[in-house]
Amino acid sequence: MAALSAFAAQPVTIKDVRLWAGPDGTRLVFDLSAPVEHSLFTLDNPDRIVVDIPAASLQSERVLPEGQGFVKQLRAGAQANGDLRVVVDLTAPAEPKTFAVGPQESYGHRLVLDLTPSKGAAAAAPAPLSVVKAAADLHGRDIVVAIDAGHGGVDPGSIGKRGTYEKHLTLAIARRLKDRIDKEPGMRAVLTRDNDTFVELRDRIRRARRQQADMFVSIHADSYTNRSVAGSSVYVLSARGASDESARWLADRENAADLIGGVTLDDKDSVLASVLLDLSQSASMSASIDAAELVMQELYSIGNITNRGVKHAGFLVLKSPDIPSLLVETGFISNPAEESRLLDAKHQQKLAEAIHKGVRAYFYRNPPPGTIIAELRAKQSSPTVVASSADTEKAAGTAH
Numbered sequence: 001m002a003a004l005s006a007f008a009a010q011p012v013t014i015k016d017v018r019l020w021a022g023p024d025g026t027r028l029v030f031d032l033s034a035p036v037e038h039s040l041f042t043l044d045n046p047d048r049i050v051v052d053i054p055a056a057s058l059q060s061e062r063v064l065p066e067g068q069g070f071v072k073q074l075r076a077g078a079q080a081n082g083d084l085r086v087v088v089d090l091t092a093p094a095e096p097k098t099f100a101v102g103p104q105e106s107y108g109h110r111l112v113l114d115l116t117p118s119k120g121a122a123a124a125a126p127a128p129l130s131v132v133k134a135a136a137d138l139h140g141r142d143i144v145v146a147i148d149a150g151h152g153g154v155d156p157g158s159i160g161k162r163g164t165y166e167k168h169l170t171l172a173i174a175r176r177l178k179d180r181i182d183k184e185p186g187m188r189a190v191l192t193r194d195n196d197t198f199v200e201l202r203d204r205i206r207r208a209r210r211q212q213a214d215m216f217v218s219i220h221a222d223s224y225t226n227r228s229v230a231g232s233s234v235y236v237l238s239a240r241g242a243s244d245e246s247a248r249w250l251a252d253r254e255n256a257a258d259l260i261g262g263v264t265l266d267d268k269d270s271v272l273a274s275v276l277l278d279l280s281q282s283a284s285m286s287a288s289i290d291a292a293e294l295v296m297q298e299l300y301s302i303g304n305i306t307n308r309g310v311k312h313a314g315f316l317v318l319k320s321p322d323i324p325s326l327l328v329e330t331g332f333i334s335n336p337a338e339e340s341r342l343l344d345a346k347h348q349q350k351l352a353e354a355i356h357k358g359v360r361a362y363f364y365r366n367p368p369p370g371t372i373i374a375e376l377r378a379k380q381s382s383p384t385v386v387a388s389s390a391d392t393e394k395a396a397g398t399a400h
Contacts, residue, residue, distance in 0.1 A: 012036050012056045014063060014084070015108075020153055020197045021069025024207075025116040027198060028071065028088070029154050032109040040098055040113075047090040051098070051113065056084035070094045070115040093118040101154065110154065142188045143363050143371050145181055146208035148218040148317060149174035149191065153198025158223035160339035167196065169342050170219045173330060176352035177219070184360060186372030201316040208323060214368055215291065215359060216325040218317045221333040221342060230335045232305045232351075234296045235327040236288040237319060238312040287324035287366065295328065295358030302350050304331065328355060 016031040030053075039052045057078070058064070064074045072089040079085050094115040101110040149171040151157030157166025174191055181189040190211045192204040199207070208216045222233065292310045299305045318325040330351050331338045341347045367374035 010034060010055060012053070013059050014053075014056060015059045017063050017065055017074065018154070019065040019068060019071060019074075021071070024203065025114055026069030026071055026094070027115070027153065028074075028113040030086075030111040030113075031107070032111060035100060035102070035109045036111060038098065038111060040096060042096065044093070047093050049088040049090065049094070049096050049113075049115075051086045051088070052079070052083045053086070053111075054083050058084070067091070088113070088115075090115070095119065104156075107154070107156070112154065140372050140375060141370060142186055143215075143368060143373060144211055144213045145187065145189045145359060146211060146213035146216045146323070147174045147177050147181075147189050147191050148204050148208070148216065149193055150218055150220040152193050152196055155198055158221060158333045160333040160342075161227070161336045162339055162343075164333060164339055164343060166221045166223075166333055169221050169330070169333065169348075171196070173348050173351055174219045176348055177217070177355055180352050180356040181359070184356070186376065187360070187363070204317055205320045205323075209320065213323055214363070214371075216317070216320060216323045217355065217359065218315075218325070218327040220327060220329050221331055222329040223334040224332060225334075227332075227334050227336060230332050230338045232296075232299045232331055233311055233329045234292045234299070235311045235313045235315060235318065235329070236292050237285055237325065238314050284320070284322055284324050287362075288318070288326055290366070291324055291359060291362040292326045294361045295326065295355055298354035298358040298361075299328075299351075302354050304351065304354070 012035075013033040014030050015033060018029040018031070020027045036053050036056065038054075040049065042049050058076055061076075064076060067073045067089070070090050070092060072091045075087040075089070077085055077087075095118050097114045097116070099112055101107075101112055103109060149167070151165075151167035151170060153167075155167065157170070159165055171193070175194075178189040178191055181187050190208075190213065192207045193199050204218075205216070289310055296305060296310060313327075315327055318327055331342050333339050333342060363371075363373055364377065367377050
């Protein structure tokens with residue numbers, strides 16, 4: 001405890017305070033000169049959150065940003081015991097969560113404060129219930145592709161030799177991919193983030209599921225110590241990753257009340273729930289592999305891939321149990337030549353086109369029931385068309 005007290009008493013400077021507001025919450029990031037201990041409590045009438053940081057000081061009053069999202073305004077002042085007290089005045093009741101982040105790339109020590117809607121507020125104004133996908137209800141609907149731009153906000157991802165942040169490249173390619181998919185009849189795309197915002201990995205999956213996505217595509221740029229390594233790769237969930245996620249879902253009662261492939265698990269016994277989850281997850285993994293292989297073929301066709309085999313990993317964003325999911329490493333940002341290509345708008349467009357073609361090919365081979373593309377496929381293979389062709393052949397035979 002003495003060592004902890006000595007550590008906590010070390011002077012620390014808050015060099016900057018950054019603020020982002022998104023549809024699901026607000027994030028405050030304190031950039032620090034050293035790691036800190038802190039305490040937090042909430043007050044109401046009016047709603048506010050108080051953060052006390054021992055032996056801390058602001059580098060300048062100007063580091064406090066203007067309010068947005070849940071943050072009405074920020075105030076800070078020194079306490080008699082030497083602590084710095086930061087008061088976050090809220091626009092509405094919010095649940096606070098704090099965690100520390102160590103140095104990474106160009107960032108130093110950080111203290112992160114996340115604000116999400118309070119449970120009381122959610123109870124007073126419940127969110128709309130999710131709608132189960134059903135062909136009868138969704139007749140003629142678009143296929144929905146969730147596009148996930150990797151990293152963002154306080155997480156820059158890998159950084160190239162020229163100082164390029166992966167988070168900026170992934171968002172640029174994701175936006176191009178969305179534009180291309182939105183032009184495809186019967187398909188539309190949604191982004192898990194559309195700006196430089198940090199989104200937690202599981203929240204990316206939740207956002208895709210709220211949009212009832214038919215596929216999840218995560219966009220990244222690879223990095224390696226050997227700067228000569230280049231080329232794209234495509235990942236799907238590994239068997240070990242699927243097993244771990246299956247156990248987590250069955251153990252989490254909040255998940256049990258959710259929908260897996262249109263089926264709720266909360267009224268099923270543990271054995272049946274496990275079987276249903278395994279069936280859904282197996283189907284999702286099989287579809288993921290099929291889609292990944294088609295995307296890889298398209299990337300290979302533009303000369304942007306060195307290894308044509310689909311790779312397997314336990315990436316968290318691939319772990320949705322009922323949405324086919326793949327992660328595309330568009331290239332190695334650590335390779336200076338490839339970093340330049342990734343920055344080129346024409347190359348970004350080529351990547352977007354290749355991924356789109358692979359995803360499109362998958363859905364034309366496997367159209368979900370009730371979608372526009374399923375109807376188009378049904379018309380192309382209509383029995384009336386086949387019968388007409390057979391009658392024509394029969395008539396031709398009789399004529400002979």
